[in-house]
Amino acid sequence: MTVAHSSEPSNRKPETEDEISLLDLLLVLTKHKKLIIGLPILAAVIAAAVAFSLPNEYTATLKIAPSKNAAVYNWVLTNDQVKETIAKEMKLAEHFDTKGRQATRNAMGNAVKVTLNAKDGFLDINVTDQNPEFAALLANKMGLALQNNLYSMRLLESSKQRYELETRREMAQKNKNKYDAEMKQADLAAMINQLSAADRYGITSLAAIQAESTLQGGVSDMMQNELVRMQDQLSSLQRLVVDSMKKQANANNTGLWIAAVGALQQQAYWDALIERLDRRIELLKKQERDELKMTAAEVPDEKSGPKRALIVLLSAFAALFLSILWAFIAEAIAKSRENSQSLALLSKIGAAWKAK
Known part of the structure; x- marks a missing residue:
């Protein structure tokens, strides 16, 4: 029984120490109440003045x-x-x-x-x-x-393909311009005007097939049958054009006739190649647009900043934290000065700080 009574004070001691500690903390805060209350208010006022002077964003x-x-x-x-x-x-x-x-x-x-x-x-x-x-x-x-x-x-892969095709188009355009200039020569133009509509159609069709064959080079096996058919058509058209040349040419103008037909065929070839390249380039541009889809930015009609209320609150809380921290530091310094041993230690620290 006696043992039980003797243990009661030991059980209550931590509670008493906790109560004293809490009271000590409250006492420290009360001693520095002006700083703890005043500094956050002052910081909030200054922060508000600064925040409301900032322009809208x-x-x-x-x-x-x-x-x-x-x-x-x-x-x-x-x-x-x-x-x-x-x-x-x-x-x-x-x-x-x-x-x-x-x-x-x-x-x-x-x-x-x-x-x-x-x-x-x-x-x-x-x-x-x-x-x-x-x-x-x-x-x-x-x-x-x-x-x-x-x-x-x-x-991007589509960008690489588009660049390659546009490079080929530039070369094709230069060649077409070359033959466009040749076609404007009077003797060649006069000779070409003698061609029948059927001959013109045969030459331009032959050029279109050649252009398609050029672009289809290196394709998969699925296109091989189509290419064979086009090559057969190409051979037939070549024979028709040669036969027509033999009928209309004479000993005096055979060379000029060949030059005129050659210029027309080259012009038609590069023109057909450019047309097909343009279609492929446009397709790749569409593919690029599909890969990169963007929603354009609109002019905002509401401000996004500064967040003035947040600035004021953060400033006030920061000042409150600093003021409480300073209150406990000041109290610790005051207590250390009352202790002679601590005072001597502080003196030594000061002397060591001043020493070079």
Whole structure:
């Protein structure tokens, strides 16, 4: 029984110590109540004055549909060369009031954020600026730069194919221009005018088949039968044209006749090749548009920042935390001064700090 009574004080001791500790904390806070209450209010007032002096900001968003090429898109949009080109075209150094290319790119990086929207999977180009029209213009310019650079850098398979075809078209156009000039020569033009409609049709049909055969080179086995049929038709047309030349040519103009028919056939060939290349290029452009689907940014009509209420609240909470921290530090220093041993230790610390 006695043992039970003797254990009661030991069980209650921690509770008493906890009560004293809580009361001590409350006492410290009460001693510094002016600082703890006043500093957050002062910080909130200053933060409010600063926050409400800041200009409104607007965010325009261009959205890029989910794609397996999202990583490539992001690389292009954050590429320094691409950003430099946009900065020059839009004179961003003047807009951001920066000096030097790097400073302009840094300012552009702060204004433009490329993020993957986890909610819908879209790649968002967010542009924030004080001018809503400028924000939308820059966002759409970024989208256009992405579209152009995917082609110029040949980063997608369709872009590579389109580049190859457009290179071939440039060569074909040069050859066509050459034969267009030859066809304007008076002697050749007069000779070509003597051709019958059937001969003209045969020559142009032959050229079209040759052009199609050129583009179908290296195709799969599924096209081999069609190519064989076209080659047979080509041989037949060649015989018809040669027979017609023999009937109409005489000893004095055989060479000129051959030159005229050759120029007409070459002109028709390059013309047919260009026509077929254009169709394929347009198809690849459509494929590129299907791969890269964008929703253009609209001019925002609601501000996106600054978040003034949040600035005021964060400032007040930061000041409250610092004031409480300072209250406990000040109380600890005051208690240490009352302890002679602690005072001597503080003196040694001060002396060591001042020593060189």
